């Protein structure tokens with residue numbers, strides 16, 4: 001099968017003929033229908049985070065089950081599924097306390113460097129977060145897939161596996177936004193737009209969208225933003241404090257920089273909560289005004305929207321089919337696998353929204 005392989009950071013991915021194993025007892029082999037490009041993949045292409053190489057990136061996808069291992073009863077060949085990198089074991093402390101996205105049990109989450117599912121010219125190919133979706137087929141643990149309704153289009157379903165699960169989960173699970181509360185979304189890419197749509201679904205009173213690109217701000221309004229701030233030549237924290245006469249209840253940072261994460265905290269009202277979703281470069285340290293914490297202001301991290309994806313994704317599918325989750329607006333470009341580097345160039349230039357590869 002064909003897969004896009006990263007051989008060295010900073011180099012383009014190359015399309016290679018790759019061997020993939022047969023499913024082990026609890027594994028599922030998926031024929032990839034659609035995969036989305038996420039900025040987190042780009043961080044690894046650019047070498048911002050180390051990872052054993054050669055590597056098949058990609059972690060946002062939907063497809064059809066091709067074969068299952070001996071002990072798998074949850075899905076069977078022909079089922080449509082969405083993949084998620086939050087592979088859960090179901091019996092660790094995190095899983096049993098309702099936080100399966102924190103699961104790191106090695107039995108389901110092979111640590112980086114312990115790959116065994118793909119090879120190329122006899123050499124092990126590393127699997128990215130136990131998924132590796134930039135490939136015609138994907139071999140995963142059964143706890144990396146969720147079955148979805150057959151009437152859900154797979155191109156839009158793919159986005160649910162990372163961007164939309166992360167953005168909506170930041171609102172529903174991490175921030176726990178209550179109806180009427182105000183929220184600022186810092187960065188309106190795939191993740192930020194999903195957070196805006198999630199905030200609208202959760203009944204936010206004011207939704208302030210912040211980005212440097214006017215086209216993204218226009219789309220943010222379509223998805224539910226009530227106000228927008230153009231971040232070019234503006235101190236975004238000052239702008240939000242002015243607009244709200246004292247700050248927002250929630251700020252959701254969806255970019256991944258020191259400056260914007262600090263600004264997310266600085267724009268909070270007393271008792272406000274900043275949720276940092278964006279992934280800044282390795283080693284980044286944040287500086288916060290400590291005295292602001294005297295007014296109960298808080299800041300927290302967020303991994304994959306603290307999801308319970310086997311519950312969340314079918315619910316997001318229902319929201320889409322009811323017309324309440326506007327996935328159609330989030331796809332800007334459709335590519336083939338050989339065009340993948342073009343997609344990442346567009347992502348670097350900042351012009352694209354979610355880009356998908358159809359197989």
Ligand SMILES: NC(=O)c1ccc[n+]([C@@H]2O[C@H](COP(=O)([O-])OP(=O)(O)OC[C@H]3O[C@@H](n4cnc5c(N)ncnc54)[C@H](O)[C@@H]3O)[C@@H](O)[C@H]2O)c1
Nearest residue numbers: 039040187188189190191211212231255256278279303304
């Ligand atoms: N925590 C998690 O589990 C998780 C999951 C998925 C993605 N992420 C991270 O979330 C971030 C967003 O991912 P994405 O795929 O939506 O990226 P994206 O590139 O689609 O979106 C980023 C947006 O930020 C805007 N932007 C950039 N610099 C800005 C600035 N200074 N001020 C205002 N706006 C600015 C861009 O115009 C763009 O619209 C990335 O860092 C990604 O790695 C984290």
Ligand SMILES: [Zn+2]
Nearest residue numbers: 038040162163
């Ligand atoms: Zn992602």
Ligand SMILES: [Zn+2]
Nearest residue numbers: 089092095103
């Ligand atoms: Zn677990």
